[in-house]
Each structure stands twice: as C-alpha cells, then as structure tokens.
Amino acid sequence: MEKDVHEIVSSGLTSCLPRLWRYALVLSGDHGSAEDLVQATCVRALERATQFMPGSHLDRWLFSILSSIWKNELRARSVRRGAGLVDAETSLVVDGEQGAQTNILARQVLKEVQSLPEAQREAVLLVYVEGLKYREAAAVLGVPVGTIMSRLAAARERLAHLNATDDQAGPRSKDGKES
C-alpha cells in the first residue's frame, strides 16, 4: 500500500509539473526561483508520499506543499519582492515578444495580476485560474474561507482601479466565474 501511494505521487507529479511551475512563478516572480521551488516541492512530496490520501486531489496536495515551502522556508529568508527589481511585465512572460504577438490581452492580464500583493494573486490563481472552490483554496492555504473571499474582493477592487486608468484598452472579455 505504501509503495502504491508513492507510485501515485511519483507518477502524478509529472502531469502536475507545468501547473506547479506556474504557481511557483506567480509566487516568486522569477524563473530561477520558480524552478528551485518546484524542485523543493517535488522532493518534499516524494519524501512525504505516505501522507497523501489516495483518492484525494494530488494537485491540491502539491499546491499546499509548494505554498508552504515558499512561505515558511524561502520567502521568509529575505527574498525581497516588490522592491522594484522584478519587472512584472517580463518576469511572468517567458517569451515576451512571442507573447505580445500571440495575445496582447493575455500579457496585459498577467502583468496586472502580478502587480497584486502576493496573497491576492495567489487567491486569484487558485480560484479563478485553477478553478478551486473557495473552501478548497482555503484548505490549500490553511486560511479561513472568508479570507479567500476577502482577498479576491481586494484583488478585484485593485484590478478595477487599474481598469479605470486603462479604459482606452476597450471592453474586456469575461471568463471563469463571471456572472
């Protein structure tokens, strides 16, 4: 049984890698740190595979590990984001020129989300991008459901104000949970 669980985690990690990398990139804001964070997450998950409950969502378990490592072991060690050194526009887009050519709107959205405080952009990623329910995102982050909703409200408010200063961009398409 223990071996089975390890196999589930080991094989499941492969399909989760791109989404782990995306989450790590949203948190850390740069590619080198994102890869380091993914590696630490993989090591931790493999070592603690017996703690994974078969039948539950592996991706959410991995998200939780990744988030925990970032907050408790990496970010806390004076990884100082927000000091003006990491350019939001380029830090999230792997190939900026190509991105600009293929989808200017997507690039703009990435830039706007990356300008949000870490807690807000993390909530946006988990709920609006990954499609987790509020309670599921709350479980991943170990916070109350209301905190997730408040963070989403704060994120929406900031984005709305960005929108107000950028109305010349024209109407935006809606997706996800927009009613």
Next chain:
Amino acid sequence: MTKRPDRRKVSDAGLVAFVDGVLEGERRAAVARIIRDDPAVRSRHDLLKKGSRPFRAAFDHLLEEAPAERLEAILAAAKRQATAAPLRGRTERSLQRFALAASLLLAVFAAGALAGVQMAPFLSGEDGGKAPVQKGWLYIVAEYQQLFSPETLSLGAGEKERLPQAVAAAGRYLGKGLTLESVTVEGLDLRRALLYRYKERPLVQLAYLHDGRIPVSLCIIAGRRAAREPRSVQLEGFNIVHWDSAEHGFMVIGKMPRAALEEIARALRRKLST
C-alpha cells in the same frame, strides 16, 4: 411597510461570491434585490465586477510556455535525491541549504528580464575587503552551487539565443560591462545567468557546464574592496578560486581538480580585465 436592505449582510466578500456565481437560490435572489435597491451596494458590486479578467485564458498561455524539458529534469533530479536520501536528516540538510541559498536570493532569471531595472550598485565601502563578508558570500554561493546538476542546467527552447542579452543585463546590474564573449572560455558552456542580492550587494551567478557534465559557476559581487590576487580555497566539497578588483569580487567554483579550475579562473580573469 417595506423592509430595508441590510448592507451589513452583503459584504465585499459576499458580493464576490455573487459576482463569481457561487450563490444559489434564495440567497442569490436576496443579494440581487439588495444590489438593485441599494445604490451603495450596487456601486461596490459594479466595482468588483469591473475587476473581472479572462484569468484562465491568460494563465493558460503561461502554461503553454512552461519549460517542459527542464521541469522533467528537475523532477528526475528530485526523484534521485529522494531515493538516495531516505533518511530525514539528509533531506533537512538539503532544505536548509536551499533556504540558506534563498536567503541571498532576489533573483531574476536574466533572460532579458532586466531591461527596466534601475538599481545603482552598492558602494558602501564600509566593509570592503574584510574577511567576514568575503567568507560569507563564498560560503553561501557554495551552498547554492550544490543545487546545480547537468539536468537543472539544461537549456530550454530559445534560451541559448537569449543568453547574450541575459549576460548584458547581468553586467548592467553589476555596473560592469559584460558580454557573452567576456565570460566565455574554452571548455565552459554557459547555461544560466542569475541575479541575486547579498547583503544589499548585487550578485551575479553565471552557471556553466564544463565538458557537458560538471556544473561550474562564475560569480561576481559588486561593492568596493581592496584588489587582491587569486587564491584557492575549498568549501562544501568545491574548489574555489576567488579574487577582487577595486569594484567587484569574483569567484569561480566547481567540483573539479584544483589545477583545472585555476586554469579556468585565469582565463576568465584575463577576459574580464580587458
């Protein structure tokens, strides 16, 4: 008598739930009525709704750009690490190394990402050339070097083409003109350009593979110091050659014979001083 809507029952969090479409039935209808009847609530609702974006579509673009081959290599390395170190002690040491390395980290993978950076080099001079600082950055780079392997230094699509721009960005970060040519010597294949800060000083790590299999790094830290000739030391199982100019500290680090590393360091120093 008409019942007045109670705004306290429709917080911003509740409005987000409404906008997100997760409220159902009577609860949704009640919130809809309040939004309709209360201008202040309606204003908040409209504002929060205005914060909608095509999040998923935008971030799926990012997903398509994930460095698949490198991530596979990272997972392979993690599996080896996990199976080779069944004892918790080794894992904890590994994570401690990682955390220690991260303590200097304010990294930008410099694939041209620093075009907009405006950051003057740290030029305090208050501790320039003193041993503790010197030992500190040598040690912490040695810790971080442990994380590199041929797999984690593999090149993704298009990365090699971006290296000249990355090296130039690293030079601007340090306040020192760098080109791909000035940091390239025989036997070393540049793979990554990473930018950090250590004790408020810009620090750049140029990571190479030697003969396609041995990770070797050239690290440069900004900060005024006394010029010193190259010296060799051993830290964390690595051979290190380090020297200082009046403006920068340099080190070359790798798990390779001392004489071979010294030869590489001499070649790099010649290039960097011209």
